[in-house]
Amino acid sequence: MINEKTYKFQRIDRLHFLRYCLPDDDISNYKILDYGGNHGNLLKDGMAEGVIRPENYTCVDVDFYVIKEAKVEHPEATWMYYNRHNQCYNPEGEKMIPLPFNDNTFDLAYVYSVHTHCSYEDFVFDLKELRRVAKKVLISYCDKELVKWVSMKRRFDYTEIHPDWDDPWSIESYRYYVDNDISTTNPDEIKNDCDYLVTAYDTDWLVSQHPEITRTIPTMAMTNKIHGITQPFLVIDG
Numbered sequence: 001m002i003n004e005k006t007y008k009f010q011r012i013d014r015l016h017f018l019r020y021c022l023p024d025d026d027i028s029n030y031k032i033l034d035y036g037g038n039h040g041n042l043l044k045d046g047m048a049e050g051v052i053r054p055e056n057y058t059c060v061d062v063d064f065y066v067i068k069e070a071k072v073e074h075p076e077a078t079w080m081y082y083n084r085h086n087q088c089y090n091p092e093g094e095k096m097i098p099l100p101f102n103d104n105t106f107d108l109a110y111v112y113s114v115h116t117h118c119s120y121e122d123f124v125f126d127l128k129e130l131r132r133v134a135k136k137v138l139i140s141y142c143d144k145e146l147v148k149w150v151s152m153k154r155r156f157d158y159t160e161i162h163p164d165w166d167d168p169w170s171i172e173s174y175r176y177y178v179d180n181d182i183s184t185t186n187p188d189e190i191k192n193d194c195d196y197l198v199t200a201y202d203t204d205w206l207v208s209q210h211p212e213i214t215r216t217i218p219t220m221a222m223t224n225k226i227h228g229i230t231q232p233f234l235v236i237d238g
Contacts, residue, residue, distance in 0.1 A: 006065040014112055015045035015052075021138050021217055021233050022108075027051055030107040033134055034059040035126070036114035039070045043077060058106070060099070062090035086118055091193040096125050101133040109134035112231075116142040117197050119187040120174050127210065127236075137236040142200045144168040145218070146232060150198055154180065157196075173205045203232070212236055 018027070028051050034042050037059035046052020054076035061067050064081045071079045080100070085093035109130045115123045130137045142150065147168035154161045157180075164175065164183035176184050177198040178191055190197060207213050217233040 006063050012041060013045055014042040014110070015049065017112065017140070017231060017233065018042070018108075018110060018138065021235050022136070025108075025136075027108065028053075029056070031056050031105065032058070033101070033106040033109040033130075035109055035111045035130065036061055037110075037112075038063060039066050040074060040077065040079075042110055042112070043074060062086055062093060086122075087190050087192050087194050088117055088197050096122075099129045099133050103132055104135060106134040107136065109137045111137070111139040113140055115139055116199060118199065119176070119190065120199065121187060123199075127212070131212065131236060135238045137234075139234040139236070140231050141206070141234055142198055143203050143218070143232045144171055144200065147171075147198075147200045168200060171200055171202050174199055174201045206234075 027046075030052075032042070032046075032052060034040065034057065037043070038061055040057070040059055043052055043054065043057045043059070046057070047054065054074050058078040058080065059067070059070065060080045060082040062082055062084050067079045067081045070077075082097065082099075083093045084090060084097050085095045111126075111130065115126065127137070127139070130139075145168075147165065151161060151165040154165060154177075161180055162177065162183050164170075165177065168175075174185065176182070176187070176190055177196075177200065178184070178189070178194050179196050182189055182191070184190075203216055203218075207216065213234050214237040215235045217235065
């Protein structure tokens with residue numbers, strides 16, 4: 001079944017984050033998996049600076065129509081529709097689908113703004129799969145500091161917001177913010193086909209559960225040079 005929901009994400013710099021996380025890596029010959037890469041912002045950055053070749057780039061995403069458009073725009077790259085369930089972006093998709101790649105197919109898996117919008121159970125499954133198919137993994141996530149930034153956007157979208165947006169410091173493991181009326185740690189309370197889902201983590205707890213995480217890049221360490229967006233990352237070095 002084709003996902004009829006579609007959303008082409010705005011053109012925001014991605015390569016900046018990759019370079020900050022891996023400052024010593026020469027990625028010019030890396031085979032890169034852009035997991036949830038939408039229309040390929042990372043590829044466009046890399047092509048503009050001559051460090052990512054389309055033939056070395058693979059994008060998987062739950063948005064059928066964006067993937068279809070991207071194939072026309074950059075046919076030399078590999079674009080794959082991935083009918084994976086997500087409560088916001090693909091509510092009719094299949095849960096926990098293994099990635100269709102052999103072990104160590106990629107030098108790097110880059111994951112931006114995916115696990116900020118799915119359950120912890122999805123994160124655990126994806127982390128195992130991404131480590132299987134890629135030698136290094138970069139994953140953006142939402143920490144307590146980022147909740148403060150996102151809450152400002154929520155206030156713009158809604159007249160009022162759930163009071164838990166103002167209390168991220170009480171998060172002991174993770175918390176789901178669903179639309180504007182639910183704050184919970186129970187994945188069963190996440191509405192399917194919800195309009196908005198943010199999953200926020202306590203970084204120390206997350207690292208304690210996943211010793212494979214090599215290091216974390218905190219929220220305030222780097223800012224998108226164009227849009228001023230702060231974004232923490234998890235780094236898993238093979």
